[in-house]
Amino acid sequence: MHAPAHFLFRTPSIRLVEREALASLPAHTLMRRAAWAAADLVAQRWPEGAIVILCGPGNNGGDGAMLAALLHQAGRCVRVWALPHAAPPPDAAQAWRELPEGLLQPGDPSQLHPEGKPPALIVDALFGIGLSRPLPDQAARWAGWARLTQAPVLALDVPSGLDADTGVAQAASIVATHTLTYIGDKPGLHTRGGGDHAGTVGVADLGLSERLAHHAHGAGRLIQASDCPALFTPRGNDTHKGSYGTLGLIAGAPGMAGAALLAARAALYAGAGKILVGLAEPDSCSLACDPLHPELMLRPAGDLLAQAGSLGVTCWVAGCGMGTGTASHTWLAQLLTRLPGEQPLVLDADALTLLAGDPALATMLVSRHTPAILTPHPREAARLLGTGTDAIQADRIAAAQALAARYRAWVILKGAGTVVSSPTGQWSINGSGNAGLATAGTGDVLAGMLGALLAQGLAVDDAARAGVWLHGAAADELVAQGTGPIGLTAGEIAPAARLLRNRGQSDARRGPGASA
Ligand SMILES: NC(=O)C1=CN([C@@H]2O[C@H](COP(=O)(O)OP(=O)(O)OC[C@H]3O[C@@H](n4cnc5c(N)ncnc54)[C@H](O)[C@@H]3O)[C@@H](O)[C@H]2O)[C@@H](O)CC1
Numbered sequence: 001m002h003a004p005a006h007f008l009f010r011t012p013s014i015r016l017v018e019r020e021a022l023a024s025l026p027a028h029t030l031m032r033r034a035a036w037a038a039a040d041l042v043a044q045r046w047p048e049g050a051i052v053i054l055c056g057p058g059n060n061g062g063d064g065a066m067l068a069a070l071l072h073q074a075g076r077c078v079r080v081w082a083l084p085h086a087a088p089p090p091d092a093a094q095a096w097r098e099l100p101e102g103l104l105q106p107g108d109p110s111q112l113h114p115e116g117k118p119p120a121l122i123v124d125a126l127f128g129i130g131l132s133r134p135l136p137d138q139a140a141r142w143a144g145w146a147r148l149t150q151a152p153v154l155a156l157d158v159p160s161g162l163d164a165d166t167g168v169a170q171a172a173s174i175v176a177t178h179t180l181t182y183i184g185d186k187p188g189l190h191t192r193g194g195g196d197h198a199g200t201v202g203v204a205d206l207g208l209s210e211r212l213a214h215h216a217h218g219a220g221r222l223i224q225a226s227d228c229p230a231l232f233t234p235r236g237n238d239t240h241k242g243s244y245g246t247l248g249l250i251a252g253a254p255g256m257a258g259a260a261l262l263a264a265r266a267a268l269y270a271g272a273g274k275i276l277v278g279l280a281e282p283d284s285c286s287l288a289c290d291p292l293h294p295e296l297m298l299r300p301a302g303d304l305l306a307q308a309g310s311l312g313v314t315c316w317v318a319g320c321g322m323g324t325g326t327a328s329h330t331w332l333a334q335l336l337t338r339l340p341g342e343q344p345l346v347l348d349a350d351a352l353t354l355l356a357g358d359p360a361l362a363t364m365l366v367s368r369h370t371p372a373i374l375t376p377h378p379r380e381a382a383r384l385l386g387t388g389t390d391a392i393q394a395d396r397i398a399a400a401q402a403l404a405a406r407y408r409a410w411v412i413l414k415g416a417g418t419v420v421s422s423p424t425g426q427w428s429i430n431g432s433g434n435a436g437l438a439t440a441g442t443g444d445v446l447a448g449m450l451g452a453l454l455a456q457g458l459a460v461d462d463a464a465r466a467g468v469w470l471h472g473a474a475a476d477e478l479v480a481q482g483t484g485p486i487g488l489t490a491g492e493i494a495p496a497a498r499l500l501r502n503r504g505q506s507d508a509r510r511g512p513g514a515s516a
């Protein structure tokens with residue numbers, strides 16, 4: 001449970017550490033360490049069969065050539081194909097000089113066994129963090145061939161064609177089943193196209209972890225279960241519903257009551273003591289109660305906000321299917337300025353659209369003493385920043401940081417590899433979740449869970465990280481049980497999250513050694 005933080009480093013930090021190490025270590029040391037780390041992994045994971053290594057013109061290709069020599073020495077059947085490399089950098093040039101004769105093949109790997117058995121492993125050493133242009137046609141063809149073989153693909157450092165910082169993948173990128181990344185883990189392996197292209201990620205620190213630790217201040221974190229201990233704190237027996245907070249939810253305009261119920265039920269399953277649902281309907285509620293969960297207290301949004309002073313609400317969530325009309329605007333303004341005290345606040349969906357459309361609301365938000373949590377998907381983020389979705393997705397970390405700075409809020413930028421940014425720009429990427437979450441209503445569930453955690457007294461930074469992790473981990477649990485990713489429904493997430501929290505809590509009670 002208390003594993004050390006898993007940091008993510010952008011290329012400038014990796015390059016800096018690499019330069020420092022190259023200046024102080026004997027020549028070729030780092031590339032040798034990189035090749036040894038890959039050879040160890042290959043020996044453990046793919047101990048038998050033929051290995052194809054695809055090499056590029058730079059040091060990533062040098063890693064591949066040196067790995068080929070090591071595997072050959074170990075008695076493995078290795079074939080190497082290389083892109084043209086007129087003048088490789090010094091480390092790579094040394095690796096090519098050390099490559100035993102006969103391993104380098106002419107032509108194209110697709111000529112190998114056109115109909116026969118695929119290799120036991122294909123190693124992608126075409127490009128690493130130095131790729132700065134579109135993949136050359138030849139590399140694109142080789143990547144296409146690698147996909148067709150359906151053989152496992154081990155990418156060295158980064159799958160070729162995937163941007164190590166942003167996770168933006170070129171169309172012809174290598175699709176790896178495993179990535180062994182060097183020096184430190186990288187954000188692009190975990191957000192945007194990272195999950196689809198990098199497969200299982202391992203890190204070989206090349207003996208540089210101490211040097212890298214000096215650069216941790218600008219680094220991000222990969223959110224894992226061990227970052228969320230508050231989720232698993234055992235509950236005391238001598239407690240009551242008041243001990244676990246009261247959530248106020250403004251959501252569910254006519255025709256969108258489902259969004260309110262999804263969020264409210266998720267909050268219930270995530271452990272909130274009491275949940276008051278203010279349905280965003282002008283006068284009276286079309287829904288008297290939730291027949292599946294009569295525990296939820298439903299009333300018109302206006303009434304809920306008017307009574308707010310006497311209800312002891314410990315956190316507010318607004319936006320899920322809330323609508324963007326005049327009444328919703330008034331309720332949001334009320335939430336932002338006119339309630340007694342200042343409770344933690346989560347703004348989602350329609351609340352974000354309202355915010356993007358009215359600078360006065362944005363000023364109210366920025367004036368809060370305690371930053372709120374905003375949970376935009378990329379299109380909402382684009383509206384909030386006055387840009388396009390492509391610009392958001394081109395650099396999700398930078399977009400989350402820009403939003404957090406502009407609105408002085410915690411930002412949870414949803415999508416593959418959800419990015420969390422603090423108001424001051426400290427960022428993390430969620431390490432849980434899968435494609436099952438790409439379905440209607442999952443955002444409402446996340447908002448409800450975040451509200452429940454805040455209502456239970458988690459600090460805003462803990463709640464933001466724990467909420468996104470729990471939401472993704474619940475979807476992972478469902479996929480492991482065969483419920484998804486195809487056809488996973490938003491309503492199934494909350495019960496799975498409840499299971500995870502309770503399992504983790506009983507493990508915590510049992511003490512060290514119990515699995516989360
Ligand atoms: N310098 C070192 O000692 C170490 C380097 N390492 C490896 O080196 C990699 C970085 O090496 P490089 O900086 O040489 O970069 P890469 O090997 O990632 O590729 C860049 C090379 O390809 C060329 N290039 C870039 N885009 C191209 C394109 N579209 N078409 C054709 N050529 C293109 C560049 O001019 C450069 O020669 C890391 O990812 C890592 O795998 C590791 O071995 C650790 C130690």
Ligand SMILES: [K+]
Nearest residue numbers: 124127156158
């Ligand atoms: K690579």
